[in-house]
Amino acid sequence: MKRTRIAVIGGGAIGRTHAVAIRACAVTDLAGIVDPFETGKALATEMECPHFSKIEDLPKDIDGAIIATPNALHVPQATTLIGAGIPVLVEKPLGENAAACADLVALSERTGVPGLVGHHRRHNLIVQAAKEAIDLGRFGTLVSGTIMASLYKPDSYFDVAWRRDKGAGGPILINLIHEIDLVRHLFGEITEVFALSSNRQRGFDVEDTASVLLKLADGGLVTVSLTDAGVGPWCWDTTAGENPARFPAMPAVSHMFSGTQAGMSLPDLAFWTHEGARDWTVAQGNHPLRAPAEDSYVEQIRHFAAVITGDEAPRIALADGAANIAVIEAIRRALAENRPARIDPLPQNAASELKAMME
Ligand SMILES: NC(=O)c1ccc[n+]([C@@H]2O[C@H](COP(=O)([O-])OP(=O)(O)OC[C@H]3O[C@@H](n4cnc5c(N)ncnc54)[C@H](O)[C@@H]3O)[C@@H](O)[C@H]2O)c1
Structure with missing residues (x-):
């Protein structure tokens, strides 16, 4: 090459x-x-x-x-x-x-x-292993998911003005957008959102904390607990160990997804299925997926x-980036109006590029 x-x-x-x-x-x-x-x-x-x-x-x-x-x-x-x-x-x-x-x-x-x-998460072999299991039908359809995106940014991080500004800063735009891309990549389009936010810890114009609900086209629901002012290892940047030069790796689970056929957590790639009938009284076994370590x-x-x-x-084409922004805009509308918001359709050109990508 x-x-x-x-x-x-x-x-x-x-x-x-x-x-x-x-x-x-x-x-x-x-x-x-x-x-x-x-x-x-x-x-x-x-x-x-x-x-x-x-x-x-x-x-x-x-x-x-x-x-x-x-x-x-x-x-x-x-x-x-x-x-x-x-x-x-x-x-x-x-x-x-x-x-x-x-x-x-x-x-x-x-x-x-x-x-x-x-x-960059889509280049991570952990995400690729999860996507492969989903595409093979082993997970079924997403029913319910919980994502923890809990990180603590030091005060010095906010010396850079744009990180405090409404519109350009805040963990919804800076951090949550990675979760939105991950959910869309693994489970399909998000159609509706609801959210509550708080700026109580830092007192900036932008939020420091938010709880966000994402509804998927086929009915699945994902809850994201997001904060840049909370201690705890439960966020992809630290659990996945993707960038150890910046974020020390911590072995914890940050993403849990329940499908119609299996339950899967990330980044440990635990993959739970019933040993017999799908019934909450029947034991489940963990048959983890595998992914070699690689620098994404x-x-x-x-x-x-x-x-x-x-x-x-x-x-991840430009149209995909635009689709992620459309979800962020809906979250902002949901916050401003304090009610669920549907995702605005993308302008025609971006929508057709996205459709071509997904085929
Ligand atoms: N993919 C990821 O995991 C990831 C992680 C961190 C940041 N980001 C994104 O990367 C972008 C930068 O974030 P950051 O944390 O590195 O910010 P930063 O403030 O540390 O760096 C931005 C750099 O841009 C420079 N700059 C400002 N105006 C410029 C101009 N006109 N031309 C060229 N350079 C200019 C600044 O001097 C600074 O060095 C943001 O959009 C952020 O959301 C992505």
């Missing part, structure tokens, strides 16, 4: 993870860091790669770019890059609203320049390189 030269736009926390992953991946080279601020310059020095202050300064021969900047910049920067013919991996959330995301989907379709969204960020980079060369279609 041809080596690809990938630049990272935004040299902050996740920009560093991407830069390290690009250097670790066998088929990619780090073409440079774009960041007007000191952190980006320092990262470029550490990674021994060129530093640029703006996207326009990037050399013309790069093959792709990763957008790892504050949320509000994702759609404008992706528009510039796709417009210049450069494939992008855009960090989540794809954008701040579904309409802007849909315009980006349209631009990518019109130009044929691909985009991938940074919902490096796999994400390998996949992005294959998307750039045209060897693979994006696992």
